[in-house]
Amino acid sequence: MALSRAECVALDAADPLSRFRDEFVLPDGTIYLVGNSLGAPPRAAAAAVARAVEQEWGGRLVGAWNASGWFDLPLTTGDRIAPLIGAGPGQVAVGDSTSIAIVKTVSAALGLRPGRRVIVSNPADFPTDRYVVEGLAGALGGYEIRDVSGPDALPDALSGEVACVLLSEVDYRTGARHDTEAITALVQESGALMIWDLCHSVGAYQVDVSAADFAVGCTYKYLNGGPGAPAFVYVNPRHQDEARHLLTGWHGHAAPFAFEPGFRPADGIRRFTVSTPPVMSFAPLNASLDIWEHVDLAAVRAKSVALTSLFIELVEEFCAPYGLWLVSPRDPERRGSQVSFGHPDGYPVMRALIDRGVHGDFRAPDVLRFGFAPLYIRFADVHDAAVLLAEVLKKEHWRDDRYGRRLAVT
Numbered sequence: 031m032a033l034s035r036a037e038c039v040a041l042d043a044a045d046p047l048s049r050f051r052d053e054f055v056l057p058d059g060t061i062y063l064v065g066n067s068l069g070a071p072p073r074a075a076a077a078a079v080a081r082a083v084e085q086e087w088g089g090r091l092v093g094a095w096n097a098s099g100w101f102d103l104p105l106t107t108g109d110r111i112a113p114l115i116g117a118g119p120g121q122v123a124v125g126d127s128t129s130i131a132i133v134k135t136v137s138a139a140l141g142l143r144p145g146r147r148v149i150v151s152n153p154a155d156f157p158t159d160r161y162v163v164e165g166l167a168g169a170l171g172g173y174e175i176r177d178v179s180g181p182d183a184l185p186d187a188l189s190g191e192v193a194c195v196l197l198s199e200v201d202y203r204t205g206a207r208h209d210t211e212a213i214t215a216l217v218q219e220s221g222a223l224m225i226w227d228l229c230h231s232v233g234a235y236q237v238d239v240s241a242a243d244f245a246v247g248c249t250y251k252y253l254n255g256g257p258g259a260p261a262f263v264y265v266n267p268r269h270q271d272e273a274r275h276l277l278t279g280w281h282g283h284a285a286p287f288a289f290e291p292g293f294r295p296a297d298g299i300r301r302f303t304v305s306t307p308p309v310m311s312f313a314p315l316n317a318s319l320d321i322w323e324h325v326d327l328a329a330v331r332a333k334s335v336a337l338t339s340l341f342i343e344l345v346e347e348f349c350a351p352y353g354l355w356l357v358s359p360r361d362p363e364r365r366g367s368q369v370s371f372g373h374p375d376g377y378p379v380m381r382a383l384i385d386r387g388v389h390g391d392f393r394a395p396d397v398l399r400f401g402f403a404p405l406y407i408r409f410a411d412v413h414d415a416a417v418l419l420a421e422v423l424k425k426e427h428w429r430d431d432r433y434g435r436r437l438a439v440t
């Protein structure tokens with residue numbers, strides 16, 4: 031028998047992270063299980079944006095580039111993200127999007143392995159990763175993309191021709207979490223460079239990129255930086271002097287205000303910045319990082335495992351007769367902070383569930399995704415979500431015409 035609601039309420043009362051829920055704005059009556067797509071806004075975000083507009087922009091005008099530290103935001107913010115991914119100061123730059131960060135890291139990796147002409151990627155990873163690699167390989171010419179269906183297929187794919195491997199640590203569809211340490215070692219033993227996409231890992235638990243060559247990730251999911259919040263790029267210090275990437279914009283120049291005719295890369299991680307940072311988008315991100323500074327990531331992981339395990343248990347108990355199957359790994363060690371269930375009518379089921387206040391999302395062809403952000407999701411929310419999902423299935427609310435049968439719920 032899974033836990034009762036009263037037992038869940040007791041777990042919330044004893045939860046060392048419970049005080050963080052008040053730091054976020056969540057509409058009443060909503061159980062928000064989509065923090066793995068777009069995190070909830072920090073309560074301090076609106077004031078942070080107002081401050082950036084009124085005091086920094088309004089008060090200092092162009093002088094704010096220096097006086098308010100705008101020029102250095104990509105690096106100062108990078109240093110705040112670094113501890114969350116096991117990196118040190120001067121190893122992370124923030125700016126652009128994850129897709130652009132992939133252009134930078136893959137092109138840098140190819141430059142560091144000039145004789146090798148193969149890029150390994152997994153077509154089941156979030157599509158933009160593969161699309162960007164395709165674009166790069168096409169534009170640079172002479173590169174081959176080698177598909178792997180997952181990390182298990184890597185040993186056969188790695189050869190002396192492979193320059194780099196780009197993989198997601200956590201699969202966006204299934205929530206499966208890969209063994210980054212073992213995979214990074216395998217890739218590097220073959221002489222190739224390892225690039226991790228951490229979009230679904232950062233903020234879900236303590237990531238450790240220290241062995242990786244490069245990493246990228248977004249800040250709008252578990253890190254709550256807001257829609258369009260800038261992404262980050264990690265570059266291992268052993269590559270920083272040599273690495274050159276394709277996007278040689280002026281903010282990555284050694285002397286941006288010398289306005290020289292040719293590009294000379296800045297020292298260190300700064301060469302991985304490109305151009306004018308989206309200053310206003312840094313404000314909510316830094317408001318969120320003010321929270322993250324006080325978060326114990328071991329407690330985040332422990333709660334994440336407890337929430338996701340409880341959800342699996344409850345859904346399997348309450349929904350057993352209704353045709354759901356578990357898509358995510360059952361072993362919590364192999365899961366991120368997400369649980370996916372399959373259902374042949376997943377799209378209308380998710381629409382009906384959202385209508386009843388439980389927000390998950392749907393990924394074609396049949397996956398219902400539920401993300402558990404440990405800073406603001408409670409054990410009682412998990413219980414309520416499972417009860418409402420069972421009700422939608424039992425009473426077949428999802429058959430209502432208004433829920434349709436389209437392909438995506440975002």
Ligand SMILES: Cc1ncc(COP(=O)(O)O)c(C=O)c1O
Pocket residue numbers: 127128129130156158159198202227229230248261
């Ligand atoms: C694994 C992964 N990579 C990349 C992205 C998207 O990148 P971008 O910030 O460029 O839209 C997402 C989500 O949108 C993602 O889940």
Ligand SMILES: Nc1c(O)cccc1C(=O)C[C@H](N)C(=O)O
Pocket residue numbers: 066067068156202440
């Ligand atoms: N980045 C997104 C967007 O621009 C629009 C809608 C959703 C997203 C997402 O982040 C989706 C998410 N990466 C996913 O795992 O499906």
